[in-house]
Amino acid sequence: MKYDFDTIIPRRGTGSLKWDRRTDLDPYWVADLDFVSPPEVVSAIEERVKHGVFGYAVPHEGLEEAIIEYLAEKQGADIRKDDIVHLGGLVPALSLAARAFAEPGDALMTCVPIYPPFLGVHKDAGLELISVNHTIKKGVAGMDWEMMEAMVTPKTKLFLFCNPQNPLGRVFPKEDVIKLVEFCHRHNLILVSDEIHADMIFDDESTPHYSALRLPEEFQKHIITLLAPSKTYNIAGLGYSYAVIKDASLRKKFITARGHTLPEINCISYYAAEAAYRHGEPWRKELMSYLKGNYDLVKTFMNENFSEVETMNMEATYLSWMDFREMKVDNPARIFEEKAGIFLSDGSYFGRAGCCRFNFGSPRARIEVGLEKMKSVNF
Numbered sequence: 001m002k003y004d005f006d007t008i009i010p011r012r013g014t015g016s017l018k019w020d021r022r023t024d025l026d027p028y029w030v031a032d033l034d035f036v037s038p039p040e041v042v043s044a045i046e047e048r049v050k051h052g053v054f055g056y057a058v059p060h061e062g063l064e065e066a067i068i069e070y071l072a073e074k075q076g077a078d079i080r081k082d083d084i085v086h087l088g089g090l091v092p093a094l095s096l097a098a099r100a101f102a103e104p105g106d107a108l109m110t111c112v113p114i115y116p117p118f119l120g121v122h123k124d125a126g127l128e129l130i131s132v133n134h135t136i137k138k139g140v141a142g143m144d145w146e147m148m149e150a151m152v153t154p155k156t157k158l159f160l161f162c163n164p165q166n167p168l169g170r171v172f173p174k175e176d177v178i179k180l181v182e183f184c185h186r187h188n189l190i191l192v193s194d195e196i197h198a199d200m201i202f203d204d205e206s207t208p209h210y211s212a213l214r215l216p217e218e219f220q221k222h223i224i225t226l227l228a229p230s231k232t233y234n235i236a237g238l239g240y241s242y243a244v245i246k247d248a249s250l251r252k253k254f255i256t257a258r259g260h261t262l263p264e265i266n267c268i269s270y271y272a273a274e275a276a277y278r279h280g281e282p283w284r285k286e287l288m289s290y291l292k293g294n295y296d297l298v299k300t301f302m303n304e305n306f307s308e309v310e311t312m313n314m315e316a317t318y319l320s321w322m323d324f325r326e327m328k329v330d331n332p333a334r335i336f337e338e339k340a341g342i343f344l345s346d347g348s349y350f351g352r353a354g355c356c357r358f359n360f361g362s363p364r365a366r367i368e369v370g371l372e373k374m375k376s377v378n379f
């Protein structure tokens with residue numbers, strides 16, 4: 001390996017959400033990697049900082065070029081500069097979509113368990129939330145098409161989709177993405193596709209990502225695709241993401257709904273994002289192979305030590321979902337916190353109590369420590 005993912009970097013006292021929220025606990029919760037970003041990303045940030053002037057920013061040409069090239073090469077999408085809406089984060093975009101495409105009293109649909117803001121943004125727009133359970137067969141998540149048909153209402157205006165899926169680690173195949181857009185089309189829903197984990201797939205050959213951007217043009221009138229290099233290259237704290245909206249009138253509605261609710265975007269984040277897309281690929285490949293090693297470790301450990309706990313056969317991300325419901329445990333994260341001093345994410349925030357999420361995006365030695373601490377707990 002050319003890059004070092006093994007060294008444990010002290011992060012406590014650096015103003016880190018993951019490490020400094022609960023300094024009494026060992027953290028394995030929020031989706032944040034304990035690795036230094038690729039050297040080219042760090043250099044790009046240093047170069048921009050050296051300038052010393054940090055006024056309001058616009059996305060520079062190099063960034064837009066890098067995004068267009070990335071979308072063409074990695075996502076197989078042909079995008080124009082005007083299709084891109086730059087944003088200071090992806091969660092605000094979910095909220096913005098809810099406000100732009102529905103009226104108070106309408107509804108939005110999503111599938112659970114899911115990244116918590118998917119279950120909260122409806123409140124920003126006074127909407128009802130319709131949540132459908134994902135199917136899970138042999139540790140692989142799927143869509144419950146029948147239940148979706150049964151639960152959708154004439155008032156439903158949006159579907160929030162997460163692919164690859166957090167927290168289930170699923171890369172939905174092309175057929176599912178097509179079936180989903182047809183469902184949305186039939187019921188007149190805007191499809192909001194969160195693809196922030198698109199570059200975090202263990203094996204791009206056997207489980208390739210099929211971006212909503214590749215769906216036929218006739219559907220693009222109703223699609224918003226959300227992307228960012230932030231998760232993959234560990235620059236989420238800089239706050240940058242973007243939406244791609246191919247249809248001009250849909251894009252206008254989305255931008256208009258922004259009003260004065262979003263801040264200007266961080267001038268440094270633009271340069272970090274460009275460097276990540278232009279130069280990050282060799283680092284990313286090694287990262288994904290390292291994370292796959294961590295995943296194998298966690299999976300084997302869970303099979304050997306918590307055989308009654310359902311875990312996923314993951315295809316992407318570094319977030320392992322653990323379902324303790326068979327063991328009749330209401331809040332496993334709290335038990336691990338109280339008995340082992342480790343901080344996991346509580347499944348109830350994802351719409352499913354009795355489960356928890358373990359972040360294995362850390363040097364392997366830290367993962368081994370976390371798993372040993374888990375093992376010390378008797379349920």
Ligand SMILES: Cc1ncc(COP(=O)(O)O)c(C=O)c1O
Binds near residue numbers: 196197230236241
């Ligand atoms: C599916 C998903 N969407 C969005 C985000 C956060 O995006 P941002 O930090 O750009 O708001 C996360 C972070 O974990 C995520 O997992």
